[in-house]
Every structure is written in C-alpha cells, then in structure tokens.
Amino acid sequence: MTLPTLSRSYLELDDVFYTSQAPHPVMEPRVYVYNGKLANQLNIDLEESEIEYYFSGNKIIPGTVPFAQAYAGHQFGHFTMLGDGRAIILGEIRCKDDLYDIQLKGSGRTPYSRGGDGRATLPTMLREYLVSEAMHHLKIPTTRSLCVIVSSDSVYREKKESGSVLTRIAKSHIRIGTFEYAAFLGLRQLRQLFNYTIERHYPELTTHANPAQAFLREVMRRQINLVVNWMRVGFIHGVMNTDNTSISGETIDFGPCAFINAYDDEKVYSSIDTYGRYSFGNQPSMAKWNIEMLADSILPLIDDDKKKAFNVAKEAISEFDDIFDDTYMEMMGNKLGLVKKDAESKKMIGELLGLMKKYQRDYTNVFFKLSEKENPFTHEDEIDWFKSWKAMISKQDPENTEKKMRSANPVVIPRNHRVEKAIRDRSEFQDLLRVLENPYDNIKYDEEFQNPPESEDGYMTFCGT
Ligand code: AMP
Numbered sequence: 001m002t003l004p005t006l007s008r009s010y011l012e013l014d015d016v017f018y019t020s021q022a023p024h025p026v027m028e029p030r031v032y033v034y035n036g037k038l039a040n041q042l043n044i045d046l047e048e049s050e051i052e053y054y055f056s057g058n059k060i061i062p063g064t065v066p067f068a069q070a071y072a073g074h075q076f077g078h079f080t081m082l083g084d085g086r087a088i089i090l091g092e093i094r095c096k097d098d099l100y101d102i103q104l105k106g107s108g109r110t111p112y113s114r115g116g117d118g119r120a121t122l123p124t125m126l127r128e129y130l131v132s133e134a135m136h137h138l139k140i141p142t143t144r145s146l147c148v149i150v151s152s153d154s155v156y157r158e159k160k161e162s163g164s165v166l167t168r169i170a171k172s173h174i175r176i177g178t179f180e181y182a183a184f185l186g187l188r189q190l191r192q193l194f195n196y197t198i199e200r201h202y203p204e205l206t207t208h209a210n211p212a213q214a215f216l217r218e219v220m221r222r223q224i225n226l227v228v229n230w231m232r233v234g235f236i237h238g239v240m241n242t243d244n245t246s247i248s249g250e251t252i253d254f255g256p257c258a259f260i261n262a263y264d265d266e267k268v269y270s271s272i273d274t275y276g277r278y279s280f281g282n283q284p285s286m287a288k289w290n291i292e293m294l295a296d297s298i299l300p301l302i303d304d305d306k307k308k309a310f311n312v313a314k315e316a317i318s319e320f321d322d323i324f325d326d327t328y329m330e331m332m333g334n335k336l337g338l339v340k341k342d343a344e345s346k347k348m349i350g351e352l353l354g355l356m357k358k359y360q361r362d363y364t365n366v367f368f369k370l371s372e373k374e375n376p377f378t379h380e381d382e383i384d385w386f387k388s389w390k391a392m393i394s395k396q397d398p399e400n401t402e403k404k405m406r407s408a409n410p411v412v413i414p415r416n417h418r419v420e421k422a423i424r425d426r427s428e429f430q431d432l433l434r435v436l437e438n439p440y441d442n443i444k445y446d447e448e449f450q451n452p453p454e455s456e457d458g459y460m461t462f463c464g465t
C-alpha cells in the first residue's frame with residue numbers, strides 16, 4: 001500500500017470555514033470503477049479492499065482530519081448560506097508542484113446538509129465520473145474522478161436507487177461562494193482566505209502592486225478560458241451558481257450538465273432552469289455576473305477607499321467582453337482552421353452558426369466533417385457557405401489548418417443518450433469511458449458514437465440528485 005501523507009492546509013484557516021466531520025459509514029461498499037491512471041499520477045497504490053474502505057469513508061486514512069467546507073453562494077441570482085451538504089474533504093495530496101483536494105461526495109450528512117440526506121445515487125455519481133473524465137480528455141480544466149463506490153444502502157429519489165460515494169480530485173474546492181462567505185464574516189476572514197488562495201493558486205501575484213486587483217483579473221481570465229472551452233465542445237454546465245464556480249478555473253459540479261447535439265444557443269436541459277439563465281449562449285454573461293459577485297466580495301482588499309476600490313474593480317471587469325470576444329474568436333477560428341482573426345473570419349463564423357441553428361445541424365458532426373474537408377450540408381445557402389469557407393482555407397498553409405482543426409474539434413463527446421444508458425449498464429459505461437479517453441482520435445473512434453439521437457424531445461437533466 002502506498003498512500004502519501006495527506007496535508008490539511010485548509011484547517012489553518014479560522015474554524016468558521018469548515019467543520020471537522022468524519023464520513024458516515026455505508027453498507028457493503030464495492031468498487032464500481034477506479035481510475036488507476038489517475039491513482040498512479042497521484043502516487044496512490046492501494047489494494048482493492050483498501051480502496052473499498054478508504055474511498056467509501058468506512059475507514060479513515062490514518063492521520064487525516066476530514067472536514068466539510070462552509071461557503072455561501074448566489075443560486076439563480078439569490079444569496080444563500082451553503083456548505084458541503086454531502087461532501088467531506090479527506091485532505092490534500094501533493095502532485096508535482098500542486099496540491100489537490102481528495103473529496104468524498106455522497107458520504108452522509110454534515111452540519112451544512114439543511115434538508116438533504118447527504119447521500120448520492122449511483123447513476124448521478126457515474127454521470128459525474130464519466131463527464132468529468134471526458135472533460136479532462138477533451139483538454140478542458142476540470143475536477144477529476146478517482147473512483148465510484150457502490151453500497152447496499154438505498155437512497156430515495158424519484159425512485160429507490162443504490163447509494164454511492166464518488167472520490168473527487170480538485171485543485172481546491174474554493175469557490176466564488178467561499179469568498180462571498182468570507183466577506184459576510186468580516187475583513188479578517190476575507191484577508192485570511194485571500195492570502196491562502198493566493199499562496200495556493202496564484203503565488204505569482206504576491207508581489208503585485210495590488211494583488212486583489214490582479215487576482216480578480218486572473219480569475220476572470222480563467223473563467224473566460226473555461227467557458228470558451230465549454231462552448232468549443234457544446235457543453236452546457238447548467239448550474240453556474242457562484243458556489244459552483246471554482247477559483248482555480250476548473251469545471252466543477254456536474255449536476256444538470258449536458259452536451260448539445262443540434263446547435264442552438266438558447267438550449268437548456270436543466271429541469272429547474274425555467275428562464276434559461278444558464279442556457280448555452282448565456283454562459284458568458286453568467287460567468288461575467290459571477291465575476292462581479294467575486295469583485296463585490298473582495299472590494300475591501302482592493303482599496304480601503306470604497307469608491308476607489310469600486311472603480312478599480314469596474315475597470316477590470318470592463319475588459320471582460322473584449323477578452324471574451326478575442327478568446328472566443330480564436331477558439332472558433334481554430335474550429336474552422338482559420339488563420340486570420342479578421343472581420344472576414346468573424347463573418348464566416350457568424351454565418352455558419354446562423355445556418356446551423358436554422359437547419360438544426362449537429363454541432364460536433366458538422367465541425368468533424370469540416371475537419372475532414374467534407375461537405376456536411378444539403379441546402380443551397382449552406383453549400384454556398386461551404387464553398388466560400390473552402391476558398392478561404394485554400395489560401396492557407398494546409399498543415400496549419402489541419403492541426404488547428406484537429407485539436408479544436410472532438411470526434412466524440414459524451415452524447416446525452418449514451419451517458420443515460422451508460423449510467424444504468426456497466427458494460428455500456430466501460431465502453432463509453434474507453435471511447436471518451438481519445439476524443440480527438442479520428443482513427444480509433446467507433447462510428448456509432450457519432451450518431452446523435454433521433455430525437456431528444458423532452459430530454460431533461462436534474463440537479464443535486
Ligand atoms: P449543487 O447546486 O448541486 O452544487 O448543490 C447546492 C448545495 O446543496 C450544496 O451545498 C450541496 O452540498 C447541497 N446538497 C446537494 N445535494 C444534497 C444532499 N443530497 N444532501 C445534502 N446536501 C445536498
């Protein structure tokens with residue numbers, strides 16, 4: 001057995017930031033899936049029985065002090081006090097230069113559980129495992145999944161389900177909501193959390209003339225990069241509340257997330273997102289709104305003078321739209337293999353998206369076909385577009401075009417209907433997981449994974465289950 005010593009740097013913060021809490025034991029834990037490659041990277045080498053009892057929470061790794069984090073957050077625009085209602089952090093593990101949290105999700109009630117049971121069902125934890133690993137292989141910053149344990153406990157949702165515990169690995173679980181919570185507590189705690197976060201995630205900012213301002217800019221830059229990457233692969237997070245927005249810039253909390261098939265910027269899958277707040281095309285505005293909430297929380301760290309602090313934050317956030325547009329254009333330019341980021345390229349991108357929305361074209365397959373230089377279209381206006389695109393790229397260096405397109409356009413994504421099947425069937429789960437490990441590999445993929453469902457009428461995702 002090799003399990004490096006876990007540190008607990010977070011427990012050096014004031015104890016209002018967490019509650020020491022052991023996971024609640026589960027009945028008859030069994031390993032459903034274990035990420036051996038990730039375990040290797042983290043230098044974790046355990047026997048099956050050890051995986052079973054450590055990652056179900058039935059035994060505590062010697063020397064660890066597990067805890068649940070306190071935080072707050074704006075949920076669909078409304079401020080609420082929150083915290084880990086069904087998660088426990090076992091400790092932090094060092095890998096190369098970074099520290100990673102090891103967290104059990106579904107490990108029972110905590111003081112932050114409110115009305116919840118603190119548990120998680122097997123299908124929802126398998127969903128998080130699949131999608132987070134897919135995101136990693138799509139080269140998008142994300143928390144990772146180390147294993148899913150299934151137990152004989154029953155968890156009651158719409159129907160009775162098997163209980164399960166997911167082990168999640170994250171650069172940290174500090175959220176914008178953690179800063180909102182610290183600001184609510186007072187300046188001492190806000191400063192404390194800020195210093196901790198800078199040291200852990202942004203050490204290069206310590207020597208900056210105004211570290212809080214630089215921090216705001218950097219978190220903003222990482223959120224922009226994240227959302228642009230989501231849009232590159234057609235991902236809708238579904239619940240971009242400030243408590244689900246990681247300060248490290250990783251994708252976190254895969255509750256009601258889904259991938260679009262037909263392109264539609266107004267697409268929503270989440271059953272609770274009635275007004276389309278977190279629709280596909282609204283994600284940039286919501287990321288900006290979340291950054292405004294972060295700015296609001298850290299104003300006292302930017303300047304003692306409230307007005308000055310406000311103006312500094314406002315100026316930083318005023319850059320959001322331009323940075324977003326540049327990053328988005330660069331990404332879409334890569335998807336189409338365009339070298340220049342000029343007005344002509346922008347027009348080409350806009351026209352394509354307009355046509356894809358009009359004819360409900362499959363987002364992944366259109367770009368994949370284009371990467372193959374094949375015509376994915378049938379209508380006259382689409383074919384006209386295809387001809388002008390071909391004419392445009394024929395003037396470029398073909399190798400450069402090819403390279404850009406290959407790395408921007410996945411061949412496979414976790415299609416919703418495949419994910420739904422996989423979380424109910426172990427062999428489907430293993431097949432899908434295997435395919436999603438090489439999402440850009442146009443040789444290895446199985447044709448079947450390209451097929452969008454015949455209809456996705458009424459497909460909906462559910463939160464917090
Ligand atoms: P989410 O938006 O899914 O990230 O969850 C929002 C809050 O609800 C978080 O503080 C979770 O810890 C909590 N929560 C979600 N599901 C449960 C549950 N089954 N029991 C207790 N708390 C939960």
Ligand code: MG
Binds near residue numbers: 243244253
């Ligand atoms: Mg959450």
